Amino acid sequence: MAATNVEVWQQATVVEARAIATDIQRIVLEPALPRQAEPGSHVDLKVMIDGEQDKRSYSVVESSEDGKRLVISVMKAPQSRGGSLFMHTLKPGDTLEITRPLQNFPLRVGAGRYILLAGGIGITAMVNMGRVLKNLKANYTFVYAGRNRAAMAYLPELQELHGENLVVHVDDEGTSLKVDELVASADLDTELYMCGPIRLMDVVRRAWTERELNLPNLRYETFGNSGWYDPEEFIVRIPRLGVETKVGQGRSMLETLEDAGVDMMFDCRKGECGLCEVRILELDGAVDHRDVFYSERQQHAAAKMCCCVSRAVTSKTGAKADADPHRGPAVVTIEVS
Amino acid sequence: MTAVQSTSSTTNKVLGHPLNAWYVAGWDHEVTRKPMSRRVANRPLALYRTEDGKAVALADACWHRLAPLSMGKTMGKDGIQCPYHGIVYNSAGRCVSMPAQETINPSATVPSFPVVERYRYVWVWLGDPTKADPDLVPDMHQVSSEEWAGDGETIHADCNYQLVLDNLMDLTHEEFVHSSSIGQEELSESDFVVTHDGSTVTVSRWMHNIDAPPFWLKNMRDKFPGFEGKVDRWQIITFQAPSTINIDVGVAKAGTGAPEGDRSQGVNGFVMNTITPETDRSCHYFWAFMRNYRLESQLITTQLRNGVHGVFGEDEEMLKAQQAAIDANPDYEFYNLNIDAGGMWVRRLIERMLEAEGRLVPTA
Ligand SMILES: Cc1cc2nc3c(=O)[nH]c(=O)nc-3n(C[C@H](O)[C@H](O)[C@H](O)COP(=O)(O)OP(=O)(O)OC[C@H]3O[C@@H](n4cnc5c(N)ncnc54)[C@H](O)[C@@H]3O)c2cc1C
Ligand code: FES
Ligand code: FES
Ligand SMILES: [Fe+2]
Numbered sequence: 001m002a003a004t005n006v007e008v009w010q011q012a013t014v015v016e017a018r019a020i021a022t023d024i025q026r027i028v029l030e031p032a033l034p035r036q037a038e039p040g041s042h043v044d045l046k047v048m049i050d051g052e053q054d055k056r057s058y059s060v061v062e063s064s065e066d067g068k069r070l071v072i073s074v075m076k077a078p079q080s081r082g083g084s085l086f087m088h089t090l091k092p093g094d095t096l097e098i099t100r101p102l103q104n105f106p107l108r109v110g111a112g113r114y115i116l117l118a119g120g121i122g123i124t125a126m127v128n129m130g131r132v133l134k135n136l137k138a139n140y141t142f143v144y145a146g147r148n149r150a151a152m153a154y155l156p157e158l159q160e161l162h163g164e165n166l167v168v169h170v171d172d173e174g175t176s177l178k179v180d181e182l183v184a185s186a187d188l189d190t191e192l193y194m195c196g197p198i199r200l201m202d203v204v205r206r207a208w209t210e211r212e213l214n215l216p217n218l219r220y221e222t223f224g225n226s227g228w229y230d231p232e233e234f235i236v237r238i239p240r241l242g243v244e245t246k247v248g249q250g251r252s253m254l255e256t257l258e259d260a261g262v263d264m265m266f267d268c269r270k271g272e273c274g275l276c277e278v279r280i281l282e283l284d285g286a287v288d289h290r291d292v293f294y295s296e297r298q299q300h301a302a303a304k305m306c307c308c309v310s311r312a313v314t315s316k317t318g319a320k321a322d323a324d325p326h327r328g329p330a331v332v333t334i335e336v337s
Numbered sequence: 338m339t340a341v342q343s344t345s346s347t348t349n350k351v352l353g354h355p356l357n358a359w360y361v362a363g364w365d366h367e368v369t370r371k372p373m374s375r376r377v378a379n380r381p382l383a384l385y386r387t388e389d390g391k392a393v394a395l396a397d398a399c400w401h402r403l404a405p406l407s408m409g410k411t412m413g414k415d416g417i418q419c420p421y422h423g424i425v426y427n428s429a430g431r432c433v434s435m436p437a438q439e440t441i442n443p444s445a446t447v448p449s450f451p452v453v454e455r456y457r458y459v460w461v462w463l464g465d466p467t468k469a470d471p472d473l474v475p476d477m478h479q480v481s482s483e484e485w486a487g488d489g490e491t492i493h494a495d496c497n498y499q500l501v502l503d504n505l506m507d508l509t510h511e512e513f514v515h516s517s518s519i520g521q522e523e524l525s526e527s528d529f530v531v532t533h534d535g536s537t538v539t540v541s542r543w544m545h546n547i548d549a550p551p552f553w554l555k556n557m558r559d560k561f562p563g564f565e566g567k568v569d570r571w572q573i574i575t576f577q578a579p580s581t582i583n584i585d586v587g588v589a590k591a592g593t594g595a596p597e598g599d600r601s602q603g604v605n606g607f608v609m610n611t612i613t614p615e616t617d618r619s620c621h622y623f624w625a626f627m628r629n630y631r632l633e634s635q636l637i638t639t640q641l642r643n644g645v646h647g648v649f650g651e652d653e654e655m656l657k658a659q660q661a662a663i664d665a666n667p668d669y670e671f672y673n674l675n676i677d678a679g680g681m682w683v684r685r686l687i688e689r690m691l692e693a694e695g696r697l698v699p700t701a
Contacts, residue, residue: 216431295439
């Protein structure tokens with residue numbers, strides 16, 4: 001509810017910063033206006049990219065009872081424009097502006113059974129939930145999937161705390177997660193909370209729907225930065241406004257249109273609200289829908305897209321194997337409101 | 338024993354309320370399939386029952402544009418529909434239908450608060466849900482016990498909830514506020530004993546060999562027709578943090594052993610009070626008067642309820658006037674008397690709860 005999500009900005013001091021997994025930095029912050037962070041909450045913070053201020057969100061991995069210590073963990077994003085890179089430069093003593101914890105992913109107390117599912121860096125949103133469920137002696141299974149152990153943050157700590165309740169899947173060890181089996185273990189009383197790549201979450205959502213489980217019991221948070229395809233450079237055109245511009249690999253279509261002076265409407269900037277919707281007039285390539293606003297039917301129709309997260313890619317058929325960036329950039333011609 | 342830090346004796350005129358506590362949101366019969374609105378601890382709630390009869394408390398503000406859900410209607414097994422653009426939430430506060438689009442926005446939720454139904458009341462917990470232990474509901478078993486009969490009402494009192502607690506912890510006011518029914522000068526003259534532990538405070542007062550005031554004479558005659566003579570009267574006030582006060586009251590024929598434990602020659606009632614802060618300057622005051630004699634008589638139940646209604650009406654008027662005077666004189670402080678000992682222990686226990694929540698506002 002909006003009232004609990006009022007943005008209160010404050011100073012925070014970095015008191016600890018160290019690597020805890022491949023490309024993942026654990027950062028401990030001391031906020032000026034401490035408040036305990038509920039499980040599922042995140043902070044927004046101001047990052048400096050090429051001398052300009054921008055905003056990024058990070059889940060609160062851990063918070064002391066009095067809220068005086070907030071722990072976040074940041075993965076160096078592969079095609080980063082610089083937000084996560086900036087976070088990796090932080091050292092003890094540095095200060096930055098952060099919000100008080102914000103909540104879009106609340107944990108409900110009282111479900112018959114819980115499944116927590118973390119994929120990769122999505123673990124940051126799940127650690128605190130796991131701790132609370134453990135303290136509540138709830139019936140839960142904590143599933144953690146990653147590419148290899150070195151890249152999986154907090155693995156030893158989680159194993160120690162959750163013991164048998166933790167199930168680990170590692171791609172490089174041939175123990176990849178089987179989503180169908182996992183979802184088959186859920187019943188109508190089970191709540192599943194997940195955070196991870198959009199590909200993983202889409203598959204879970206489909207399995208959940210097919211098994212006719214309660215859709216409101218499937219809870220997820222999107223980090224708004226992963227897709228089905230690797231990001232490619234592509235061209236976007238708005239004939240009515242005479243705009244033609246190139247969206248770089250590390251840039252979103254929304255940002256690029258804003259840079260080109262188009263007056264864009266938006267809110268969440270992570271593919272949830274649908275306010276940044278644009279109409280597709282013509283498409284040379286395919287759309288990598290990275291939002292959770294459209295239904296599968298709507299995504300297939302490719303008549304519209306959420307330009308804050310979704311991208312155009314060079315695939316004639318829409319299959320990932322058909323993507324071929326060397327064939328020249330995909331081109332999407334759109335109309336905006 | 339751990340050392341306890343005593344807070345200053347400066348007395349807050351407007352005391353905050355702990356959030357990690359069960360508060361009564363309503364009588365069981367008030368909460369129905371038709372949603373209702375009630376503000377508890379400064380938080381507007383939409384209260385309703387599911388098809389299975391389970392009571393639900395959601396924040397009374399839709400996620401979308403904050404329209405009050407209490408103006409909406411219940412839907413399906415356990416849902417409620419926002420009256421404005423039709424978003425439907427389930428009893429956990431999760432959106433289950435978003436009419437204008439094919440998917441559901443994953444952050445569309447409204448807070449759903451833990452609820453326990455007990456002693457004919459619906460209790461809600463607005464603080465940390467991981468601490469909402471049903472065993473922490475204050476003991477008010479007389480309200481729903483087969484060994485007790487009676488009924489009660491709700492007063493909407495225009496004052497900080499603490500003023501009601503003060504009022505109930507010191508009954509010497511009866512002599513002045515309730516002179517026509519239960520007041521008598523022996524109240525101020527008799528001695529009282531205060532005891533406390535970590536979460537309760539008890540004030541006991543015995544008056545020996547006195548005339549029964551009109552209210553009690555009538556009750557004695559209901560049990561002992563034609564009764565005349567002196568009585569021993571008692572008032573044993575028990576506070577349970579943060580805002581429940583049960584008062585064991587009664588009279589017995591003088592010298593028949595009531596103070597020693599034999600109450601067979603008397604009548605016994607329990608005044609059950611639980612006060613729910615509404616805003617900083619108003620509260621919902623739920624009371625019931627229960628008795629353990631003539632259980633079969635609905636007439637006596639009604640007479641007692643009406644009698645107490647009159648008595649508490651006198652309190653209500655005083656409390657409202659007191660709050661108005663407090664607000665009109667912001668530069669004057671409270672002073673404390675010896676008779677305030679019970680009320681002062683109540684304040685100290687509440688202040689400790691607030692401190693534990695990091696919400697104790699220091700007195701200005
Ligand atoms: C609620 C929430 C919690 C989060 N928690 C964490 C966390 O705990 N740990 C963590 O590491 N990250 C987390 N993130 C992600 C984080 O906010 C940043 O998005 C991430 O660090 C990458 O930022 P960047 O500037 O390095 O990279 P960039 O991704 O370059 O950021 C620049 C902008 O461009 C967009 N963008 C960049 N590349 C693409 C692309 N290929 N396709 C589409 N859009 C693109 C991004 O959406 C972003 O708005 C969270 C995000 C949200 C919304
Ligand atoms: S801004 Fe919300 S979906 Fe794009
Ligand atoms: S305000 Fe409730 S649906 Fe719009
Ligand atoms: Fe009174």
